[in-house]
Amino acid sequence: MPDFESENRLRRIAGCQDLEQLKSIRIAEQQKLEEELHSSDSPLLVNRLNKLHDGIISKAVHLAENDLARKGHGAPPVPYAYLLFGSGGRSEQTMHSDQDSGLVYADSLDAGTAERSRTYFTQFSEAVVDSLLFLGYPLCEGKVLSSNADWRMTLDEWRNKLDGWFADPSWESVRYLLITADARAVTGDTGLAAQLQEHFYNELANHPSIAGRMLENTLRHKVLVGFFGQLLPERYGSDAGTVDIKYGAYIPMVNAFRLLAVREGIRATGTLERIEKLQQARALSSEEAEEARQAFAFVLKMRLIGKIIPAQLGRELTVSLKESLKAGRKIQSKLQGEMKHRFGGR
Template sequence: MKHLSMEQILERIYLSEQFDEMRITRDQVHEMFREHLLFSHTPELGRKVNAIHDAFIQRTIELAEHMLEDEGYGKPPVPYAFILFGSGGRSEQTLWSDQDNGLIYGESAEHLEEYVEAYFIKLVDCILQGLDALGYPPCEGNVISSNKQWRKPITGYTGMMLGWLQEPDWENVRYLLIMADMRCIYGSQDLVDQLKGAFLTYVQEHPGILNQLLSNTLHHKISLGIFGQLITERYGEDAGGFDIKYGAYIPIVNGIRLLAIQAGITHSSTSQRIKLLKEGAFIPEQQANEWLQAFGVALRLRDLTPFQLENEMYTTRGKLGADQLTKEVKHELKQCLRSGIELQKYVKRSIVSHIEEKKVR
């Protein structure tokens, strides 16, 4: 397996006819890439990991469609989009990411609503069985297509989203920010574009909503103390370690996402959002470059967190062990965190001044 090229790995995935067959490939690929990440992490390696995740998920959906056809349910009655949220939506998955997904489907003039809904319930059941067999644990927050909230027709999704925008309490804003990272991994890109377009149009027309989005965005603070020291874990098996996911990665992701929403950028990848913000002159070039560098450090260190197999599922607590915090790692981590703090300050200033400017107009 170590000598297989990306093309050969992807070919093996797309030629798979069984979920168990793909699981064998995933276990082998996991070991191969884990070894590479330990010794020579590069952005290109991260892109390859995400391309492989995409291939596993896409082939799982294709096999699920074939299973339903074989059982006599026919082909999908209407166009649909299988969407990823979270790190999958941003194309930032680690080797051990969980499932954050949903399904949007179109309206039908030929079939009863109940028939269409029943088809997609069965399809999602098959897809999630496959992802389960591949070792992807379900989202702990139940943001998953088996939950009816995240499996709706486009009109249902649009209505739900507008309801959240009009009543932006903490939970609704959390859902809106989850939706802002959605990416179509299979099916109709048009359905996803419609939904993203409606979201960004509402924000442009009602800039006051950015205040609520800001509060949630700044919820996770950068884990750097006022004297420039790392804020490490105090108790438990991770004592002395560092929460790279919530202490560095998530605060940076959240800040950039809100700037992208403010600017009307539809792309969901954090690095692409930074580049588009820079190209559109929404942020100064120097800051964009600093944030790209900080984000790269957060991504790399997040990829190095220890993982475990629990009930055949790949999981991680998202924390660097105390033994991983070498002098060099601490130095670059602190630089990353200082950039993250500046980013959070910048986001707050940008949103507040944007809303004030809109009021004057």
């Protein structure tokens, strides 16, 4: 069924002439979506919000490209794809998500084009990151940004980088591989992103031992629910008494379903789509998949609200939250059992 509201938003974004106009549209449209927060179906709301983000980011990229051309830098020397990682790559951004970005561009046939490409895409990426910062997207604290040369490379350089991470199963390398598993092209030559993804999965198949390290990283964040199903709020500091939905529910579930999907060679990046594909691959039973869908959809909605105080939730929401957290803990237990069985881990 067509989502005419989202289509109208994207048409308004496409007609923007500058960043000021684009910023006004983002503020106005997010306010409308925030008003729907408590009454809307959560996957639909998240889908609409992320279509808005995709439209805003894509337009900012194109405005930066046009601005460089006006300043005499010409058109991009070779094709490129602008990548999103993290919640952007999964199409699960909130109202206030930060930038997690990268860039892959085509390899050059000669040294002159290669040098022009390096210079152009350095300026281009810096312009895009600055534009998105102006539009209200904070910088990634971990510097996963297209303006950082570590995340802006030719396709061959990206392949070599992945090869190095797979060959060195350190904690940082595994973290970078898991970040890359969520990569999605928001605009540009999607074929470049597809080739990067293809190399990732080929190398994963060639390094089966990396899966054990991925499990260790994945289980770092625990679901905040006790043995008897009680909520586990923050105990200290200014957030004492609150439940951190992002790190206590959302991130653990994202991590678990991402790893299950990666193991099965599933290329989807969104968590709900990963759950669907896992059911199709029979890596999850229909009962497990349905429980996971309901739990994750609820967590997505609560994540839009942010840190919550359990006492203020009311009985119905508290029960739903507990059930969702129990489902998250169940999937983590499934992974822990697999870790012990396959890799002799804890």
